Amino acid sequence: PRSYRITLLPGDGIGREVVSVAKDVLSLAGSFEGVKSNEKIHSFSLASMISSNKCISFVLLSYAGIEFRFREVPIGGSALDSVGVPLPEETLTAAKESDAVLLGAIGGYKWDANEKHLKPETGLLQLRAGLGVFANLRPATVLSQLVDSSTLKKEVAEGVDIMVVRELTGGIYFGNPRGFGYNERGEDIGFNTEIYSVPEIDRIARVAFEVARKRRGKLCSVDKANVLEASMLWRKRVTALASEFPDIEIFHMYVDNAAMQLIRNPKQFDTIVTNNIFGDILSDEASMLTGSIGMLPSASISESGPGLFEPIHGSAPDIAGQDKANPLATVLSAAMLLRYGLGEEQAAKRIEAAVASTLNKGFRTGDIFSDGTTLVGCKRMGEEVLNSV
Amino acid sequence: PRSYRITLLPGDGIGREVVSVAKDVLSLAGSFEGVKSNEKIHSFSLASMISSNKCISFVLLSYAGIEFRFREVPIGGSALDSVGVPLPEETLTAAKESDAVLLGAIGGYKWDANEKHLKPETGLLQLRAGLGVFANLRPATVLSQLVDSSTLKKEVAEGVDIMVVRELTGGIYFGNPRGFGYNERGEDIGFNTEIYSVPEIDRIARVAFEVARKRRGKLCSVDKANVLEASMLWRKRVTALASEFPDIEIFHMYVDNAAMQLIRNPKQFDTIVTNNIFGDILSDEASMLTGSIGMLPSASISESGPGLFEPIHGSAPDIAGQDKANPLATVLSAAMLLRYGLGEEQAAKRIEAAVASTLNKGFRTGDIFSDGTTLVGCKRMGEEVLNSV
Ligand SMILES: CC(C)[C@H](C(=O)O)[C@@H](O)C(=O)O
Ligand SMILES: CC(C)[C@H](C(=O)O)[C@@H](O)C(=O)O
Numbered sequence: 001p002r003s004y005r006i007t008l009l010p011g012d013g014i015g016r017e018v019v020s021v022a023k024d025v026l027s028l029a030g031s032f033e034g035v036k037s038n039e040k041i042h043s044f045s046l047a048s049m050i051s052s053n054k055c056i057s058f059v060l061l062s063y064a065g066i067e068f069r070f071r072e073v074p075i076g077g078s079a080l081d082s083v084g085v086p087l088p089e090e091t092l093t094a095a096k097e098s099d100a101v102l103l104g105a106i107g108g109y110k111w112d113a114n115e116k117h118l119k120p121e122t123g124l125l126q127l128r129a130g131l132g133v134f135a136n137l138r139p140a141t142v143l144s145q146l147v148d149s150s151t152l153k154k155e156v157a158e159g160v161d162i163m164v165v166r167e168l169t170g171g172i173y174f175g176n177p178r179g180f181g182y183n184e185r186g187e188d189i190g191f192n193t194e195i196y197s198v199p200e201i202d203r204i205a206r207v208a209f210e211v212a213r214k215r216r217g218k219l220c221s222v223d224k225a226n227v228l229e230a231s232m233l234w235r236k237r238v239t240a241l242a243s244e245f246p247d248i249e250i251f252h253m254y255v256d257n258a259a260m261q262l263i264r265n266p267k268q269f270d271t272i273v274t275n276n277i278f279g280d281i282l283s284d285e286a287s288m289l290t291g292s293i294g295m296l297p298s299a300s301i302s303e304s305g306p307g308l309f310e311p312i313h314g315s316a317p318d319i320a321g322q323d324k325a326n327p328l329a330t331v332l333s334a335a336m337l338l339r340y341g342l343g344e345e346q347a348a349k350r351i352e353a354a355v356a357s358t359l360n361k362g363f364r365t366g367d368i369f370s371d372g373t374t375l376v377g378c379k380r381m382g383e384e385v386l387n388s389v
Numbered sequence: 390p391r392s393y394r395i396t397l398l399p400g401d402g403i404g405r406e407v408v409s410v411a412k413d414v415l416s417l418a419g420s421f422e423g424v425k426s427n428e429k430i431h432s433f434s435l436a437s438m439i440s441s442n443k444c445i446s447f448v449l450l451s452y453a454g455i456e457f458r459f460r461e462v463p464i465g466g467s468a469l470d471s472v473g474v475p476l477p478e479e480t481l482t483a484a485k486e487s488d489a490v491l492l493g494a495i496g497g498y499k500w501d502a503n504e505k506h507l508k509p510e511t512g513l514l515q516l517r518a519g520l521g522v523f524a525n526l527r528p529a530t531v532l533s534q535l536v537d538s539s540t541l542k543k544e545v546a547e548g549v550d551i552m553v554v555r556e557l558t559g560g561i562y563f564g565n566p567r568g569f570g571y572n573e574r575g576e577d578i579g580f581n582t583e584i585y586s587v588p589e590i591d592r593i594a595r596v597a598f599e600v601a602r603k604r605r606g607k608l609c610s611v612d613k614a615n616v617l618e619a620s621m622l623w624r625k626r627v628t629a630l631a632s633e634f635p636d637i638e639i640f641h642m643y644v645d646n647a648a649m650q651l652i653r654n655p656k657q658f659d660t661i662v663t664n665n666i667f668g669d670i671l672s673d674e675a676s677m678l679t680g681s682i683g684m685l686p687s688a689s690i691s692e693s694g695p696g697l698f699e700p701i702h703g704s705a706p707d708i709a710g711q712d713k714a715n716p717l718a719t720v721l722s723a724a725m726l727l728r729y730g731l732g733e734e735q736a737a738k739r740i741e742a743a744v745a746s747t748l749n750k751g752f753r754t755g756d757i758f759s760d761g762t763t764l765v766g767c768k769r770m771g772e773e774v775l776n777s778v
Contacts, residue, residue: 107615112615116618116621119615121615121616125616151541151542151545151652151653151654152540152541152542152652153540153541153542156540172561172583172617173616175580178617178618179618180618180622183586185586187586187587187588188586188587188622189584189585189586189587189622190584190585190617190618190619190620190621190622190623191564191582191583191584191585191618191619192582192583192584192617192618192619193580193581193582193583194561194580194581194582194583195578195579195580195581196578196579196580197572197574197576197577197578198576198577198578199576224666224669226496226501226508226510227510227514227562228561228567228579228581229505229567229568229569229579229580229581230579230580230581231579232505232579233569233577233578233579234579255669255670256669256670256672256673257673259648259670259671259673259674259677260673260674260676260677260682261677262674263540263541263652263674263677263678264540264677264680265540277613278670280613280644280645281644281645281648281667281670282648283645284645284646284648284649285648285649285651285652285674287649288648288649288650288652288653289652291653293649
């Protein structure tokens with residue numbers, strides 16, 4: 001069987017619960033190919049065998065597909081609590097040596113007042129930089145089963161299918177100089193640098209053009225080129241690269257207008273490419289159009305090393321440990337891990353189909369619950385997905 | 390009568406049409422107090438007299454209220470075309486010497502490829518800096534008559550009433566160093582500086598606390614303090630100042646979350662305060678929640694000099710000169726000019742009431758038209774407002 005090393009980073013809050021579910025789903029989706037058609041085996045309740053770890057070797061032997069070796073290491077607040085830093089050396093090394101990284105969520109009120117270098121978020125930023133995952137893919141898809149969860153009118157929300165390609169290792173997040181100091185009047189100041197180089201812009205733009213090509217062939221580049229020099233260079237390079245992708249329809253939009261257009265008529269968008277900070281804001285805005293951010297995965301890709309896969313939702317400390325979290329965003333992140341991280345398209349599709357079928361059966365966690373559906377917890381939702389794999 | 394000097398900056402695109410309407414409304418609202426109850430005068434059709442300039446002195450003499458002296462000067466693309474710079478010296482001087490400035494809109498495809506110092510937008514930024522209007526107030530109010538224009542579900546949209554207080558003369562818009570250059574690898578770069586000083590933060594925060602106090606007493610400060618030093622200082626100062634305003638409920642939100650929450654549950658917000666670039670994005674997002682950005686005014690206030698009042702919509706070159714623009718955002722900006730710029734609350738209310746009554750009568754420009762209402766052009770909409778003043 002093909003074998004992969006997966007680094008698991010449960011992180012903080014609900015991270016542990018949702019990663020645990022996604023790990024099981026990943027195992028099952030990889031471990032047996034073709035079982036779907038085998039009614040006999042199915043009646044054995046593979047799901048429960050897997051989740052109880054019984055008979056798993058039997059499954060692996062019989063249906064040699066993909067084998068995963070998991071290694072779990074700490075990051076974020078839990079790393080701060082156990083090791084004293086948000087990204088232990090061991091964690092980065094493990095991540096780098098693996099074939100793909102699956103992250104839960106990081107952060108929590110507990111560490112909010114920490115100094116910068118002791119913030120959970122800093123660990124995540126260090127991990128992104130350390131892995132060089134410069135391209136962050138964030139789909140915002142309105143699933144037909146969940147269109148009512150959106151606060152948008154049904155006719156506006158239904159069919160929305162946007163991919164935000166966010167630059168992830170540059171811009172104002174990492175630019176220097178940054179820090180605190182005094183201005184010429186002796187006043188305290190805080191400052192950061194928004195900065196992009198041509199190679200940085202070119203590589204993210206190329207990823208975006210390629211992504212658009214596999215989608216509906218329409219790319220919107222978002223910037224603030226009427227004000228910012230960093231954006232002027234961005235627009236210039238995206239415009240120049242467009243000639244390499246004559247099949248892609250490219251257009252440019254100012255970030256303030258994009259923030260409006262996403263609400264006015266989200267269906268005008270297919271693929272969006274933008275810088276780190278605008279991507280942070282717009283991808284979250286786009287995700288909320290779907291009304292179900294507990295459903296949304298993300299993939300962060302590097303030039304050649306392992307990718308980083310994580311749900312876009314946060315660590316939700318208020319519901320952590322209560323078996324209330326929606327694990328589907330992490331499960332779908334595992335699907336992205338298979339597709340973009342390992343090139344295992346079949347297994348990725350199997351997971352996505354299992355999620356769709358679980359929703360079709362009416363199972364819902366609290367965040368996406370509506371009248372007439374079946375309210376379940378995190379664990380049970382995981383079991384139902386396993387049943388559908 | 391009280392007398393004020395008003396600088397009119399029609400600017401580009403639809404700017405001319407909408408400013409012309411707002412000027413007439415301003416004149417009328419100021420010029421006669423108490424006429425509303427005078428049926429006889431009303432039947433004279435004051436509106437048509439004013440808009441045709443006939444008998445205007447009669448009105449002024451009989452109902453001495455506020456007198457305006459208008460001076461119109463160029464800015465933006467039209468200034469580029471006529472004088473060669475986006476903010477002529479004469480324009481800034483006129484603005485500074487007046488009691489308030491009413492701007493239409495600036496920009497257009499024609500000048501989009503211009504170099505930075507020859508962009509229409511640069512003229513606007515120079516005007517803001519020149520006047521020192523550091524506090525930009527942008528209401529996003531869903532009018533009950535227009536709730537259906539929103540792409541949000543009715544129950545989410547109705548009753549939304551948000552005021553975004555945006556810092557307008559600092560941050561990444563104006564920070565130095567900025568420009569183009571090379572990095573240590575010899576690669577072309579573009580860069581900008583996000584920078585805030587304590588006095589800059591304090592003065593905008595104070596305005597926001599005061600604004601919140603006159604509203605529902607709830608202030609949300611938006612930043613990215615988990616990543617940016619400039620935001621950490623922002624949060625620290627806002628937190629410190631909160632003790633001066635114990636009656637105000639203050640909370641902090643990361644900008645990505647704010648972009649989501651505005652869609653998920655906009656009614657959780659009363660007043661929002663944030664920096665220049667986040668304010669640019671979030672105020673436009675908030676405005677689109679209302680579904681009628683052709684209705685939304687803004688006010689930009691300085692420490693002591695004249696304020697700048699402008700609709701939040703752009704110059705809409707595609708419909709310029711076609712009598713299709715919605716003049717109400719500029720008319721309502723004139724109301725903000727009266728309220729925040731001149732302290733003429735009565736006249737401001739008169740304009741707002743006239744706009745409401747015009748909408749109640751069913752008059753709509755194309756952007757807010759819906760079945761069963763009466764479609765009118767820019768001029769006619771202006772006449773109807775005049776009829777209702
Ligand atoms: C936690 C934070 C540093 C992070 C970011 O801003 O990138 C998060 O908001 C995200 O979008 O993944
Ligand atoms: C035209 C542009 C420079 C301006 C800004 O970004 O401030 C506009 O978007 C606004 O919000 O008034």
